[in-house]
Amino acid sequence: MILRRLTMTNPIDVKLFFNFRSPYCYLASKTLWPIVDEFNTNLIWRPVGSWDLRSSPDRAKNKMPLARQDIARFTKRLGIPLTPPPPTTDPTLAGIGSLLAEEKGLLRPYLIEVMRKEWAEGQDIGDPKVLLTVGELIGLNRDELSAALDSTTYAVQLERNAEEAATLGVIGVPTFVIGEQIFWGQDRNDFVLDELRELRASRC
Numbered sequence: 001m002i003l004r005r006l007t008m009t010n011p012i013d014v015k016l017f018f019n020f021r022s023p024y025c026y027l028a029s030k031t032l033w034p035i036v037d038e039f040n041t042n043l044i045w046r047p048v049g050s051w052d053l054r055s056s057p058d059r060a061k062n063k064m065p066l067a068r069q070d071i072a073r074f075t076k077r078l079g080i081p082l083t084p085p086p087p088t089t090d091p092t093l094a095g096i097g098s099l100l101a102e103e104k105g106l107l108r109p110y111l112i113e114v115m116r117k118e119w120a121e122g123q124d125i126g127d128p129k130v131l132l133t134v135g136e137l138i139g140l141n142r143d144e145l146s147a148a149l150d151s152t153t154y155a156v157q158l159e160r161n162a163e164e165a166a167t168l169g170v171i172g173v174p175t176f177v178i179g180e181q182i183f184w185g186q187d188r189n190d191f192v193l194d195e196l197r198e199l200r201a202s203r204c
Contacts, residue, residue: 011042012201014192016109018047019054022093022100023071023084026119028174028186029111030080035176035192036108039201040180045102049092049155052162053173069113074186083122090126093149094118095158100148101140102175109138 014035018025036043068084075082078112094114101110113134119124123130128149135145148154168177176192177181178199 009040011040011197012178012199013044014041014196015044015046017053017161017170017177018045018095018098019049019052019173020047020094020114020118020125021089021151022054022173023119024160025073025174025185026115027071027078028189029115030078031186031189032174033108035189035196036103039193039196040147041196041201045098045107046060046161046164047095047098047158048162048165048173049095050090052158053165053170053175081120083120085118085122086124088126089118089124092126092155092158093128093131094125096149096151096154097135097140099154100145101135101138101155104140106138106140110134110140113138142174 004179009052009203016032018028023152035041064087071084072082098107098110098114101107105166113132114125117130117134118125125131128146130144131149132142134140135142165175170177170182172184174184178192181195182194183189
């Protein structure tokens with residue numbers, strides 16, 4: 001009871017594990033914001049890169065036809081465009097750039113715009129030029145972003161995030177973690193919201 005009283009005023013930590021190559025993260029980028037806007041939460045950003053928290057390359061290749069059908073149904077329901085990026089797209093640089101965007105208070109527009117470039121326009125977000133264009137659109141300094149994309153420090157942070165995910169038992173993306181509760185999948189947002197209501201984390 002003491003914890004639940006405290007959470008009325010103290011922000012609730014919500015960790016989000018995210019890989020920019022996941023089409024389900026594209027869906028989440030459109031639907032996760034009530035978790036931030038309607039509740040007293042602290043979004044802890046945990047991007048990963050490469051194949052981390054995704055199916056292996058061989059399995060992903062086999063899953064692609066079914067996954068494309070599934071994503072098409074969801075995007076139709078949400079009324080958002082879908083133009084898949086090249087299969088060879090590497091999300092690592094996008095994840096690195098997101099760490100700088102978070103530091104600058106621009107994570108939300110960065111996340112939305114990068115996912116739009118990738119999954120609505122079909123662009124390759126592994127191309128630094130695409131990410132630099134995003135940076136200009138949202139107000140990130142071009143030189144700072146360019147330097148960040150070459151940063152070993154940020155790249156190591158992505159690896160640490162993947163290690164943390166493994167420690168917590170996170171097996172895919174997007175995944176939200178609240179305390180010991182793990183919510184895997186963009187269609188689990190309602191359960192996340194229910195958990196926040198249980199914790200009485202409303203902004204009211």
